[in-house]
Amino acid sequence: MQVNLAGYNIDSSLIRKLQTESATPEVISAAYARISRSEKSIAELREQALKELEKARRSNQKIIFELGHSSVAEHSVFNFDLIGISRLVTELVEIIRFASFTEKSQRYVAFSDDFVIPEELEKPTLKPLREEYIHIMQALFNEYKESLKAIQEYYKKVQPQLKKSEIEGKAKEDARYILPLATKTQLGMTINARSLENLLRRLITSPLAEAHELYNLLLKSVKELCPSLIRYIEKEDFKGTFDVAKIKTDIIENSFDKSPVKILEFSVDADDKILAALLFEQCSNSFSSCLETITKLDETKKKELWAEIFEHIQPWSKMPRAFELVDCSFELAMSECCWSQFKRHRVATLLKQKAYSLNNYIFPPIIYTLKREDKWLKLLEETNLLKQKLTAVSPELVHYARLNAEQVRVLVKMNLREIYHFIRLRADINAQWEIRNLACSFAEYIHPLAPFATSYLCGKSELDSLVQSTGKGLTKT
Template structure:
């Protein structure tokens, strides 16, 4: 008979603290690692799952030993995923947040720069000596002054542009939000932010290990802070991020996380190969499709036929390639017929991939990187790639002030970079740009475009995602045809059904 028993759930740390102080004799056993330990034994122990859980709850030391044996010695690491932790993170720079959010299987919610007025709170990097600090502080204060000039002017501009929005509270907030999110293009990536971060222990071990060896001091500090808190709660599940305990336990040293030296040496050798100069990258928003699964429209037909017909993939692809244009169009009309803007695409849309090289602002990157079902390789921010000026800055005739603050920022960056090349990025602004390589499957592209081409989304990421959709449609005209913002979905779908014959 089916039984579903609640085994545990997130509880606020204050409640747990009260429980610990309540005199209850089980107070030392409060840890989600008992659940991991119980589940780790499921495959071998004949006892019921709930009995295993009850056992590990009363014998936490044994549960910890069992985790060490099963997770680390046997390599059954996935059981650490059953222990989940939540963290409030405050005062972390916008630049350091990027390193944390590289972990794709975790969850994040940040304070929005659309709704929060930035007061000029920023992190001063430890890497800076007195001279760098002076340049940094002077530049940050100019950036904050520019933000304070831009915001009221942009707010007034929006109020005049959309007077009807002022009739509702949400409309009024929206106009203010638009002004704030454009003004913040002048602010440095040293600006502090706050976020909620949740992760299972397996991901925590991975991210802590990576952060602890990061080139930026602030990021290493974050890694240590996460480690110190996590070690109190789930010590047996994060051994790889704890070199000391690892050595004590296993008698050898654990490597220091992800070593990039090899990659740098290998890339340097390729960079040395002489090649003819290429034409400069073109494209309005610098989004280029650099590689993709060939014949994506056919491959999706083949993958879906394989899944739903019992034929092999090879036979399905041969059959797809024999189809005439009207049959192919009919196929897509059939699978799109009942699709709504909130429905996930068929899983087989994951069988085709697109690789985009994108040059984008820090502000757009901050949003794009939040999409976790794709691979992102990123270069450092690069002043040679220029900066993105919000159109509203130009419309309000504030371009000169914006350009002045960008010039001052770049001069400061160049001076600081001489002695602190990596930490110099802190002074660059949300407008500065970097080049990234993104590999996404078509199902994720649909998800990105639904959210980011929608009118609720910020203009910079709207432009980027619209260009991603446009370049994809050039090579996948049928399978990518409905990639659009959710606000336009009904219209785009109707247009497809009418136009494609």
């Protein structure tokens, strides 16, 4: 066996010092694309691609776009600094499945009053609305700073044993609920060429001017560097949806259901299905035969099998792929603040409601303790009035004025393997309080539906304590 490091991410300032046209990820894609059709070694293919860049580019275009082998573009990877974009537009970016994002967190960093003023409000006729928008945004940030200070003073008095960093962390975690989605942030993005193409189409299809600005900046960054990898980047006419106006309003205008968790569908006989899949992997029988065998076992025998499956489980252990055969569809109610974390689980199917309901919000408990809820409600009312005026310009603009505290509904589909990852991370003692409460409630809802398979469906901290107390993973009773 031989392993060669073909390339790696390095800072762009170092790449520029190379001063060579071949310093492009296209050559890696071109070399790897030829592996399936050439007798040459990979090293020879990479050397050839480096020497014949234009030929490599033509090869990429033919293989990726004419023959349809789009996965070749995934070998080319980019790192982007996205600076000064709104929290609203990060949702367009971070919903892309196959990419990596690390965003400046409102949970750990205190934000200054820096927010996006939509380009759509630059028209002279909209000057009064623009001024009102800025006034309300500044009022939100002023309350954010006041809440930060009040929360810190509270914890200094009632929990003096806490470290300064812990007190500041609690304050940042809760004060951010008053911040708007217009808040500017920054993030690091690592994305391959195929996913970047998908992102560019998503951005240009958005009606927001800010999304179009990001589209142009991203495209400018890669167009000359990798012309052979990015092609389908025009606005799509295909919407994949329908006009809501064609449905009677009494059907769609239901009252907002504040229930945090609602299970819609769950695979029947989930425990048996997973055992049958694990049996299928290790024998020559059909899946239906394996399922019949498992179904006939008594509960004692099944419990023994599950104990063996979970034996030696650790907090970092991944569930077997057989757990992916169990699907769960559910609806969640959460704040925009919580959604900013939940959307990170983008391998799942996530459908966030675009329409919003007025006066549905989640304030952190500390806000009621400090009796600041009236101030927050007043600001919420002011933003609701602002939204009505923004709607007249463009319905999409209202989302800039949405607060982190406002409630949304999300339709989700996850398999049980993904659910384990979600609960392991979000039900942990170190998780943010709202998403932790949501994760714990969700785990309680589905445990009766698959009692054996969900035996270790808990946060990392709880699982770590359980493993340490038992010495090895044993099925809970």
